[in-house]
Amino acid sequence: MPENVPLDTVDLRILRVLQNDARITNRDLAAAVHLAPSTCLDRVRRLRDAGVITGYTVRLDAGALGRPLQAFIAVRVQPHRRPLVAEFVAHARALPEVRAVFHLAGPDDFLVHVAVPGVGDLQRLVLDEFTARPEVSHVHTNLIFEQWDGPPLLPPVSPRASPPSPARSPRPR
Amino acid sequence: MPENVPLDTVDLRILRVLQNDARITNRDLAAAVHLAPSTCLDRVRRLRDAGVITGYTVRLDAGALGRPLQAFIAVRVQPHRRPLVAEFVAHARALPEVRAVFHLAGPDDFLVHVAVPGVGDLQRLVLDEFTARPEVSHVHTNLIFEQWDGPPLLPPVSPRASPPSPARSPRPR
DNA sequence: GCATGGGCCGAACGATATCCGGCGTGGGCC
DNA sequence: GGCCCACGCCGGATATCGTTCGGCCCATGC
Structure with a gap:
């Protein structure tokens, strides 16, 4: 259903962080992407509503569960x-x-x-x-024999997107 | 490294719930498995330390990310x-x-x-x-063409494990 | 220049995470 | 059989966090 939702750099950074640790606190997530917690919450909610984020899950070790x-x-x-x-x-x-x-x-x-x-x-x-x-x-x-994950499921993000510039511009539509 | 960690019914229920929604609050998770929040936190921490839980991640829709x-x-x-x-x-x-x-x-x-x-x-x-x-x-x-998840990565759990009996017995070793 | 929409923020309140001390049970040991 | 120890569980307390709400500011369109 969701097809090609427009995502900006901040969205991608959010997804990257969440993919690495989905149980991060909203506060820390906001800090990681240089947003206020309230704004960050908005972003995540939007990503969920848009169908980009379909859920959060735990990574389990099949061997530790007795199925190696x-x-x-x-x-x-x-x-x-x-x-x-x-x-x-x-x-x-x-x-x-x-x-x-x-x-x-x-x-x-x-x-x-x-x-x-x-x-x-x-x-x-x-x-x-x-x-x-x-x-x-x-x-x-x-x-x-063995398996590995690929990189996070994300388009390449330009590395310069770190400085906390307010950049209060409208999001891509 | 972790090989065949002993898990009891409560552990399995915790994993099942987390697999369904890894961002559930510890409080709600505790309620779902009939434990006190503090005890539940202990359990989860132990599962993480034992290597059963290797992390938490977000489920993303590849199509929504522009890679259908x-x-x-x-x-x-x-x-x-x-x-x-x-x-x-x-x-x-x-x-x-x-x-x-x-x-x-x-x-x-x-x-x-x-x-x-x-x-x-x-x-x-x-x-x-x-x-x-x-x-x-x-x-x-x-x-x-299409893909589906299997059932949660868990041994079958006996359905009778619901009633909140204190059951203060030592965990399996 | 002005109205409008949308993104962003900060404060505040209620809820939550997390630590700690203690209790009770069960098993091992004598 | 009785004692001791270890361990799992709990509840309270404190700091931290999630979430909501109103308002600001910029960009856009007229």
């Missing part, structure tokens, strides 16, 4: 029609081992990102939850 | 040796379009999750940033 093994399971669904697709997605999303489901364009229709305690659980998942389903025509599994 | 197109780029690196692998990962992670990098066991060595403004950017990324590199032997791109 992660993998991508590629799945082909045949026939590849809406009812079957929807059903498959619903089924996959409901599995507690599933972290994310991607519907792809390509030879494989889906990529299912899973986190499990051990190899046995992975096997069970593939055999009982995927290949056992009639609409699933093909499955292959890729173990994840 | 997402894809997985599968990459083969040859020869597949540590120095080249490290170099490739560093390069990929530094690209602003990259959301995550996965090192895989399988025919493809890496899966790079990217978000871009349009098809042209995707093409540029593949040609200039991946196939142009000498260690990259093969690249193929899968567009992401």
Whole structure:
């Protein structure tokens, strides 16, 4: 729904800071972007209302939670029609081992990102939850050795945007 | 580093709530899990110190940020040796379009999750940033139609854990 | 020059985070 | 069986914070 909301430099800085620590106090966030707390609150609320910020969440260590093994399971669904697709997605999303489901364009229709305690659980998942389903025509599994985040999800911000100049100009529309 | 930290039902409930809204006040979080605010603060701090909680972040809408197109780029690196692998990962992670990098066991060595403004950017990324590199032997791109989150990253919690019984027993070790 | 809209700010009030001392329970040890 | 210790939990107190509100100031359009 939200498409290409106009963001200025201050918005981007806010998002960058929040992405690094979403539980920062509004006061500290305001200081970090050189705004008054009240103004900063306005900005954040606007970003939420605009749909840019869709929520706040906690980053968890899957290994510490007893699920150190992660993998991508590629799945082909045949026939590849809406009812079957929807059903498959619903089924996959409901599995507690599933972290994310991607519907792809390509030879494989889906990529299912899973986190499990051990190899046995992975096997069970593939055999009982995927290949056992009639609409699933093909499955292959890729173990994840290691993973890394990319940079914060932001257009490059010019580094000169630091000085606390009031700059009381209208925001881009 | 953190491996299989013991978690009780209350911890799991805390994580579930935080995963749904990481900016909830400690007071409300405490109420949601039937604890005193001070005790709840202790719990959360312990989860952070134990490495279960690795941080708090904001969920952003890539489309609203002007990058509605997402894809997985599968990459083969040859020869597949540590120095080249490290170099490739560093390069990929530094690209602003990259959301995550996965090192895989399988025919493809890496899966790079990217978000871009349009098809042209995707093409540029593949040609200039991946196939142009000498260690990259093969690249193929899968567009992401749609994606969904799985359930909260938690072992199933028994639903009976709601009543506010003091239950002043020692936590599992 | 004047009216208008919007962004920004500061003060104030209510709510919150956080620390601390103490209590009660359960388990280990003798 | 009885004692001691460790630990989880709580409630109160203080400093800090979130949030609202009214008003200022600049930029724009007429």
